[in-house]
Amino acid sequence: MNQKNIRNFSIIAHIDHGKSTLADRLLEATGALSDREKSDQYLDKMELERERGITIKSQAVRLNYKAKDGLDYILNLIDTPGHVDFTYEVSRSLSACEGALLVVDAAQGVEAQTLANVYMAIDQDLEVFPVLNKIDLPSAEPERVREEVEEIIGIDTSDAVLASAKEGIGISDILEAVVNRVPAPGGDVDAPLQAMIFDSWYDSYQGVIILTRVVEGSVKKGDKIKLMATGGTYEVQKVGAFSPHPTELPKLAAGEVGFVIAGIKVVEDAKVGDTITHQHAPAEKPLPGFQEVKPMVFSGLYPIDSGEYDALRDALEKLRLNDAAFSFEPENSLALGFGFRCGFLGLLHMEIIQERLEREFNVELITTAPTVVYKVTTTKGELLQVESANMLPEVQFIEKIEEPFVLASIHVPNEFVGAVLNLCIEKRGVQRELKYLTANRVMVVYELPLNEIVLDFFDRLKSITRGYASLDYEHLDFRPSKLVRLNVLINGDVVDALSLIVHMDKAQFRGRELVSKMKEFIPRQQYEVAIQAAIGNKVIARSTVKALRKDVTAKCYGGDITRKRKLLEKQKAGKKRMKQVGSVELPQDAFLAILKVKE
Numbered sequence: 198m199n200q201k202n203i204r205n206f207s208i209i210a211h212i213d214h215g216k217s218t219l220a221d222r223l224l225e226a227t228g229a230l231s232d233r234e235k236s237d238q239y240l241d242k243m244e245l246e247r248e249r250g251i252t253i254k255s256q257a258v259r260l261n262y263k264a265k266d267g268l269d270y271i272l273n274l275i276d277t278p279g280h281v282d283f284t285y286e287v288s289r290s291l292s293a294c295e296g297a298l299l300v301v302d303a304a305q306g307v308e309a310q311t312l313a314n315v316y317m318a319i320d321q322d323l324e325v326f327p328v329l330n331k332i333d334l335p336s337a338e339p340e341r342v343r344e345e346v347e348e349i350i351g352i353d354t355s356d357a358v359l360a361s362a363k364e365g366i367g368i369s370d371i372l373e374a375v376v377n378r379v380p381a382p383g384g385d386v387d388a389p390l391q392a393m394i395f396d397s398w399y400d401s402y403q404g405v406i407i408l409t410r411v412v413e414g415s416v417k418k419g420d421k422i423k424l425m426a427t428g429g430t431y432e433v434q435k436v437g438a439f440s441p442h443p444t445e446l447p448k449l450a451a452g453e454v455g456f457v458i459a460g461i462k463v464v465e466d467a468k469v470g471d472t473i474t475h476q477h478a479p480a481e482k483p484l485p486g487f488q489e490v491k492p493m494v495f496s497g498l499y500p501i502d503s504g505e506y507d508a509l510r511d512a513l514e515k516l517r518l519n520d521a522a523f524s525f526e527p528e529n530s531l532a533l534g535f536g537f538r539c540g541f542l543g544l545l546h547m548e549i550i551q552e553r554l555e556r557e558f559n560v561e562l563i564t565t566a567p568t569v570v571y572k573v574t575t576t577k578g579e580l581l582q583v584e585s586a587n588m589l590p591e592v593q594f595i596e597k598i599e600e601p602f603v604l605a606s607i608h609v610p611n612e613f614v615g616a617v618l619n620l621c622i623e624k625r626g627v628q629r630e631l632k633y634l635t636a637n638r639v640m641v642v643y644e645l646p647l648n649e650i651v652l653d654f655f656d657r658l659k660s661i662t663r664g665y666a667s668l669d670y671e672h673l674d675f676r677p678s679k680l681v682r683l684n685v686l687i688n689g690d691v692v693d694a695l696s697l698i699v700h701m702d703k704a705q706f707r708g709r710e711l712v713s714k715m716k717e718f719i720p721r722q723q724y725e726v727a728i729q730a731a732i733g734n735k736v737i738a739r740s741t742v743k744a745l746r747k748d749v750t751a752k753c754y755g756g757d758i759t760r761k762r763k764l765l766e767k768q769k770a771g772k773k774r775m776k777q778v779g780s781v782e783l784p785q786d787a788f789l790a791i792l793k794v795k796e
């Protein structure tokens with residue numbers, strides 16, 4: 198199709214402002230969905246995503262639309278993930294577009310991720326136009342939100358579309374706006390091929406499926422291609438587009454968006470951001486912006502039943518096929534046995550992977566508290582990447598420890614500013630900016646250690662602002678810090694899986710709180726259980742779980758065998774997520790007790 202009749206666009210929004218619902222409406226209105234498919238949000242493919250209402254993988258859908266000017270258009274809707282963990286994927290998806298719909302909830306107004314995403318879109322020179330969604334809600338205030346968008350973001354809202362994705366209001370206006378406001382793509386069809394990979398995933402039948410935006414040249418079946426960052430060469434087996442079902446096409450030319458299948462075995466070889474070119478007539482340069490995404494948050498995953506180690510490894514390998522940002526390597530813990538140290542982009546990414554392992558692969562896990570990655574310089578001048586407290590060398594061998602910092606931007610109503618500032622200070626934050634966006638909305642920008650964020654920052658923020666705050670963050674740099682290893686001893690033995698790296702100023706307090714929290718989580722056992730926190734050899738806190746006095750079944754008077762059995766069953770079920778550590782049984786909660794420590 199003529200480039201003039203192609204529109205590549207994206208929908209950007211803060212989480213829950215209605216992006217997926219609107220995307221489905223657009224599919225419906227252009228006849229892309231059958232009735233059966235309408236019942237589910239089509240773009241959120243995985244079951245898990247649907248349940249959590251979070252779009253993780255970007256998708257591109259080709260819609261055929263006859264506009265009011267009588268012409269036929271191809272609209273490529275490129276979906277973007279909506280969470281801070283996946284910022285890089287958002288920016289790559291946006292770079293495949295010429296325009297973006299900015300969806301703002303007409304009751305909630307502008308939130309942190311609205312701003313973060315809109316800035317990314319503006320950076321990429323996209324035409325951004327606002328859609329005020331959820332106007333069906335009694336609490337919707339489109340006029341106020343319109344002003345807010347003008348004031349805060351500085352884009353014209355005079356022709357903003359008022360919509361309700363839920364009720365199907367404003368949908369045809371949005372389609373017309375896409376045709377009339379989003380510029381047609383450019384690019385020379387005869388130039389050497391440059392196609393940007395903005396998503397890739399593994400399919401067990403076809404191998405890796407690449408989603409790409411062809412910027413220059415064209416690509417077709419049989420072409421020999423080269424991926425410019427990894428250097429791998431392949432032969433194209435299929436090209437096509439999702440409309441929304443995969444449809445093979447003769448070729449993809451400059452300006453088009455679609456898929457390429459080329460016998461690639463692992464997603465690692467077709468990373469988001471890489472450029473595809475032809476092997477024999479390559480482009481001179483790759484497209485700008487290839488960036489390797491690195492895991493920032495780590496946690497140990499151990500099978501509860503050590504016989505499931507191999508099953509866990511297989512499951513991790515399968516997940517990794519589909520997720521180049523996720524890493525794992527074998528780890529051995531004295532307490533927990535054989536398991537894996539896994540790396541994630543952030544907390545949400547971690548939760549998603551843990552849930553998928555349990556749900557889709559049926560592996561029961563004990564997970565250790567999340568930690569960030571530290572850079573340690575030893576007295577011998579070696580530089581170590583430390584991803585778990587157990588990798589931290591003894592104090593006398595450490596010259597310097599550096600920890601990752603993020604730039605966090607928090608949007609919050611006026612009345613909660615004081616509480617948010619206190620929280621940021623308590624979390625060792627350094628204030629960068631405090632700005633009134635409107636009379637009642639404030640943007641607070643802090644430099645914060647990621648270490649503090651992975652603990653309980655987000656939950657605390659939500660609770661002190663009654664859910665009104667929104668957060669967005671990006672990685673900044675590594676900074677020297679006074680950090681120490683905090684050990685936990687159970688009946689005198691250090692349990693390696695419970696060790697933590699904490700800031701020296703907080704070690705005393707965290708140690709004390711941790712042992713008292715653990716006491717709540719560890720059930721009474723046949724023996725007394727002593728829980729101690731120590732820095733080096735120095736014990737700084739202790740608590741005790743008293744021994745069980747009676748048999749659990751003792752309180753069942755008489756011979757009521759069913760009751761007795763029930764009680765025993767209950768006890769067995771309660772044991773499921775337990776791990777025998779020495780002579781003591783520890784439940785999952787005990788390993789994550791640090792997340793429950795309040796300042």
Ligand SMILES: Nc1nc2c(ncn2[C@@H]2O[C@H](COP(=O)(O)OP(=O)(O)OP(=O)(O)O)[C@@H](O)[C@H]2O)c(=O)[nH]1
Binds near residue numbers: 213214251361
């Ligand atoms: N009343 C009303 N509710 C809406 C409208 N659009 C979406 N919703 C609801 O708002 C919630 C969030 O909508 P989603 O479409 O999942 O939001 P999203 O922005 O895609 O969220 P993520 O996928 O999590 O980023 C859902 O419960 C929708 O049913 C609307 O126009 N009116």
